Amino acid sequence: MTRMTNANDAGSAVSGAGSNGGRNLSDAAIVARVDAGTLSTVIDALSALVTECRLEFDDDGLSVIATDPAVVASVSVDLAAGAFETYDGANGTFGLDVERLGTIVGLADRDRPVTLAVDAGTRHLHVGIGELRYEMGLLDPETIRSPPDPTELRFEYGGGAVLPSATVDRFVGATDLVANHLSIALADEALRIEADGDVDAVSLEFEATDLQAFTPGEARSLYSLEYLRDMSRAIPGDAAVDLRIGTETPISLGFEIADGDGSVEYVLSPRIARE
């Protein structure tokens, strides 16, 4: 097994050595370096929906689109080359065990740089954090569920609002007390959330003037709380969430990451209400 051993690696090139046989990674397909906090945010965003995904690297940076097993929700992540400390990228598609990489990156402080080097030949991802080298097997992208075509994820939304992530946490947490789905609607000058249980009911009304932005429109749909709960947990605490909805259409929840050098968008299909 190849091991990465040069503890002094501080730049973009990870060179192999060590008693068990080395392998020069100058022929690694991709070498990139990014702070652990940004990488964790990306991993958390993906983990809300999937356990494995396809990483797409090109000259512009990293992008991932993935759909949950039930094909009810999707997540799109873009991380521009500018979000990386160094980005020495070639084109390539690799299959990633998302949870495994999350555990490794979790060993690092959030502001610590993490070096990622993809060895396309051995299909391994080399993760370097300070004196730590982790060699992780990659998955065959062909064995991973195909992501949707991005054009299929563009919907006509009736309107929307921009709100703090804490507000999303709040309406998800409150409606979760009574039901496993909730309705999100745009009223004249307010965003309105409702959930009905067998006995109890919850509603929350956020006035347009209390929101960071508000686009009125015709919109009311029912969504699964389970998905929204997982998504809300993955949204960073300081994010402004761009929420877009229509009537019986998907909802889109978007937010910036990496100080604007990256973005995440969740799209969740509506549930059909039984009247």
Added chain:
Amino acid sequence: MTRMTNANDAGSAVSGAGSNGGRNLSDAAIVARVDAGTLSTVIDALSALVTECRLEFDDDGLSVIATDPAVVASVSVDLAAGAFETYDGANGTFGLDVERLGTIVGLADRDRPVTLAVDAGTRHLHVGIGELRYEMGLLDPETIRSPPDPTELRFEYGGGAVLPSATVDRFVGATDLVANHLSIALADEALRIEADGDVDAVSLEFEATDLQAFTPGEARSLYSLEYLRDMSRAIPGDAAVDLRIGTETPISLGFEIADGDGSVEYVLSPRIARE
């Protein structure tokens, strides 16, 4: 189902509206407003013994008396009208799911006001916390175990002491290591706690001079640790606990809440010691 929808409600009146049909709550039996911290303290005090109880509202405020299912302990809570920010009360008795209300109030920061409006007609409690409206079904008071007559809860105590809640936590925690019951006794100038296990034994002696108050007297009784543990958890960290005991009599643990505008008293029957 009726829903409360006016997010701008800042006073004592909660008016109903909304797409699903509204209902004016000016005919609500009771409308009261109190900070979440005080309400949580009351709910925690009740939850130590019961999962449901009867709320009694009258001109003076709110009172609750409840007995645990084994009828070994009781809790009495009084919250004077002055403890409320606004109190627009009529007389009435309602059955409450204590745990459910606790979960809802747990969504609010402790210093945030919570509006309670009882709709006697639909038997619903409307809970308002900021932009959140929770409509909660009330229980039929007739289905709830009858509370004891308050006069039955007045006992002759041999003496007692006033001590910080941390001291109660301490003797409960220490004796819990060896047994499931403990003896509480007044010595000449000390409060003395003892518990005997099969092999180990614990005793704690609090000198009168180290206590906030001490009333000497003949007193020694054995109590169940399980009840005292639940009670000690519900006593606020800054409370001064008024402990009264006798010989083979109940123990009373009382403390003020709401800056003195309310009070809680636990009464726990003794266990009969097998000699």
Added chain:
Amino acid sequence: MTRMTNANDAGSAVSGAGSNGGRNLSDAAIVARVDAGTLSTVIDALSALVTECRLEFDDDGLSVIATDPAVVASVSVDLAAGAFETYDGANGTFGLDVERLGTIVGLADRDRPVTLAVDAGTRHLHVGIGELRYEMGLLDPETIRSPPDPTELRFEYGGGAVLPSATVDRFVGATDLVANHLSIALADEALRIEADGDVDAVSLEFEATDLQAFTPGEARSLYSLEYLRDMSRAIPGDAAVDLRIGTETPISLGFEIADGDGSVEYVLSPRIARE
């Protein structure tokens, strides 16, 4: 059952009294007083390997040597008389339920003094923490697994390093992700840790210049992660760990406690690598 009841005991003598019959402990075999933090460190060190052990008291202080049930690892603890606030010791060997004493000491703040009085006659350990008296049954030392002869724990080590306890936590945590054993080796000017899983591999290389001390030498052995994980949890956060290894020999992890008035040493046998 004898109980300790004098809440005013502030010195080294614990005198017995109380309604249930007292017993003067001036004839206790050992009376010692030490801060809860030091005692907790000792207990944690022992608890990593054993649930019961033999305490050896003599004029110089307290010493314990114990071996885990599988006889794979041992722990030696020395606490000099100077580590105690007061130490009024006679010679004696007593069997201790380590976990039980840990729970009791856990009731005290770390800087609070704890009084230990061994009553050899009744075979009880009396633990005093402020107003709390805990009377704990001791075990018959003959029923406890014999500790190894200290001379058997002296090995020839090829070299070693001194490193912060956080570094031990780090390599244990990282290698734990992929395997249940790890190899520790001395390279020319570095300490090198490796673990191989079925698919993934981890390595960490700590340069001599980044360590608190480094003694080069021929050394490479394989160890069980389970033991190292338990040991790393018991090492205080601020300890400098003296690590010594050889080739297919035990590893020794030593650190000072009680500001240098005490020490702990773990010795762990190597696993035989299957090549």
